[in-house]
Amino acid sequence: MPNPVAHPEVTPLLNRGERKQRTRAALLSAALALMSEGRGFGALSLREITARAGVVPATFYRHFAQLDELGLVLVEESGLMLRRLLRDVRRTGLPPTAMLLTSVKIYRQFIEDHRAHFLFVVTERSGGSPVLRAAVRREESHFSREMALDSRQAGLMPGLSSTALEMTCSLVVGTMMFAASELLDLPKDQPQLEAEWVARFVRQLRLIFLGARAWRE
């Protein structure tokens, strides 16, 4: 009796919904892959994306009504990713001074691990499409607010008013984006450049926190 299940004679390895999600994911990562080859989202064509995903152009419309919709999903995925980043930093515990270097290293690892998504975010946060730009900025400000909350909860920068703290966090987030865009452009065969990047980024953050400590309204 080789087949334990009687009636569904061969159970398919993937059921219908799973298959659908599979090609959907293929479309999404095809778009990311094309962007990693050096173009903005607005410069991608539907046919390229479907070709890279290994499906026929018409299939695209089974998943998205237009290209922008795919872009918005990528923004959403990136937002999730950023929240995981915050969580990872949070869970290291909190030796308040050594935390800086640790956080930066986690950040660097995160950028490596989600290179394509970071590239997408950094490109589209100031990119051509207003709708994508707005969506990215929204995620960014969520991120910033959550960071402010964490900082207050951890007792970092206790002297700052609520608005000053938000202003500081937005400065930190801006610096993070700035740093990410620089890291993404480093040639990956020269590790000492990455070390310099870490050092520089840590210093910039330290400068900001020094400023926050000295802050008076």
Add this chain to the structure above:
Amino acid sequence: MPNPVAHPEVTPLLNRGERKQRTRAALLSAALALMSEGRGFGALSLREITARAGVVPATFYRHFAQLDELGLVLVEESGLMLRRLLRDVRRTGLPPTAMLLTSVKIYRQFIEDHRAHFLFVVTERSGGSPVLRAAVRREESHFSREMALDSRQAGLMPGLSSTALEMTCSLVVGTMMFAASELLDLPKDQPQLEAEWVARFVRQLRLIFLGARAWRE
């Protein structure tokens, strides 16, 4: 004797070279105009640009070998503009504390006056095309270095080592870009948002300078 010049019976209003530069400029600002309508440089087509400039597609090749070449000229123009910005800030003289607000206001005016170029820079500094991105970053680092030079010469932040000063200036420049991208997205019919933008940006810079003052190697 109605015509003072005897032989060139009608002197043309624009000579050959001037005419050429004229359509060249039309091509450049056509590209900027199209980008202002919400797309990255990489999403522009040669035919659109020429159509907007009021010439036929083939004319493009009389001025540039490829699209990227036009983009590089725009980067160059933007670099000149940034140098003018620095000069304008420099020439205000230097009451060292009130200078901050003044500089930010000059900056805001500059962004308004050169809106299209700023949009171009902000978009392409993290945009799709690696060659444009590199060119923008090069201008940016010139700008940063020049700012460091000015700061040292003006005696601002005297406690900082040379590398610390460069690191600080690059942080300032990053914050400027960040702020520019936010200003460019503000709806232009709500002036109080611009006032908030100024206030916020001034605070972020003040924070940075406070940090620089407290800096120890």
Add this chain to the structure above:
DNA sequence: TCTTTGAGTGAACATATGTTTACTTGCGCT
């Protein structure tokens, strides 16, 4: 077992694109 459903196909379409070619036409030099 039979039927329904819907993800993926293949072909067709109208339109847009980059690039080349031979051409016009008028400025500017001799």
Add this chain to the structure above:
DNA sequence: AGCGCAAGTAAACATATGTTCACTCAAAGA
């Protein structure tokens, strides 16, 4: 006055694009 040079043109091309339609055919439900 006459001629060359080059900026702009017009047309043609091969190719790429977005979108649609009727289709297949296997999984899921009856």
